[in-house]
Amino acid sequence: MSGQWEKYVASLTPDQVTNIKYWWEFWARPKQLAPNWMWQVWLLCAGRGFGKALALDTPIPTPSGWSTMGELQVGDQVFDEHGKPCNVTAVTDVMHGRPCYKLTFDDDTEIVADEDHQWRVSANGGRTFITLTTYDISWIVEHLTIHGSKVWGIDDVESVESVPVRCIEVDSASHLYLASKSSIPTHNSRCGAEWVRYRVE
Numbered sequence: 001m002s003g004q005w006e007k008y009v010a011s012l013t014p015d016q017v018t019n020i021k022y023w024w025e026f027w028a029r030p031k032q033l034a035p036n037w038m039w040q041v042w043l044l045c046a047g048r049g050f051g052k053a054l055a056l057d058t059p060i061p062t063p064s065g066w067s068t069m070g071e072l073q074v075g076d077q078v079f080d081e082h083g084k085p086c087n088v089t090a091v092t093d094v095m096h097g098r099p100c101y102k103l104t105f106d107d108d109t110e111i112v113a114d115e116d117h118q119w120r121v122s123a124n125g126g127r128t129f130i131t132l133t134t135y136d137i138s139w140i141v142e143h144l145t146i147h148g149s150k151v152w153g154i155d156d157v158e159s160v161e162s163v164p165v166r167c168i169e170v171d172s173a174s175h176l177y178l179a180s181k182s183s184i185p186t187h188n189s190r191c192g193a194e195w196v197r198y199r200v201e
Contacts, residue, residue: 052133052187053095053165055112059181069166069179070094080172081120081185090169098165101134104156109182114165118187120176121154131187 056070063077063085072078077085098114105111115135132140138157169188170177176185 052117053092053098053114053167054117054179054186055100055163055165056094058111058179061178061183069168070164072168078168078170079178079183080170081174081176081178083178083183084172086170086172086177088168089171092167094164094166096164097162099135100160100162100165101138101157102160103134103137103154104158105182105184106153106155107182109180109184111180111184111186112160112163112165113186120174120185120187 054069056068058069060067060069060072061079063079067076067078072088072091074088074091076088078088080086095114098116100112100114102110102112103119113134115133115138117134118131119134119137120129121132121137134157137154138159141154141157167188168177169175172188175188177188178184179186
């Protein structure tokens with residue numbers, strides 16, 4: 001983040017800091033924004049391995065005992081955020097060379113995820129939830145704690161050497177499943193038609 005952006009963030013009021021978390025035009029990369037002309041179909045083309053991934057050794061609780069991200073297969077069951085079993089409906093190949101971060105939670109749980117992995121987080125004590133990527137959270141932890149507020153039970157996010165990672169898709173209504181020994185809810189990958197989005201003007 002350039003010095004210009006750091007000065008901008010430092011100039012924000014507490015209310016503005018809260019609001020910026022929900023401002024997509026601020027977070028989005030240029031090619032993630034809708035074009036400024038008439039359009040009907042938005043196609044995001046991506047090769048295999050485009051997803052939201054966790055390190056292969058991430059513990060995953062299942063109805064039959066502990067597994068890991070690297071061991072899960074289609075047809076296995078995991079738990080949704082309410083502790084109810086849900087099915088693994090798709091898995092990706094193991095991915096290499098992805099930018100990775102280690103998230104340390106306030107109970108000392110550590111999870112390594114790639115920068116695009118998504119997390120369901122609360123900005124106000126659990127009354128409202130939003131979904132942010134690991135990269136978004138790392139930026140917030142570094143830059144938006146200037147008013148002394150703690151960020152969503154996450155103590156630290158640090159860039160680490162890339163490790164093999166993998167994604168799964170589950171059939172829970174929320175697309176959430178539990179990961180780590182602390183059973184932290186996290187977002188699955190949408191391995192299918194989510195890559196094509198339709199918008200009719």
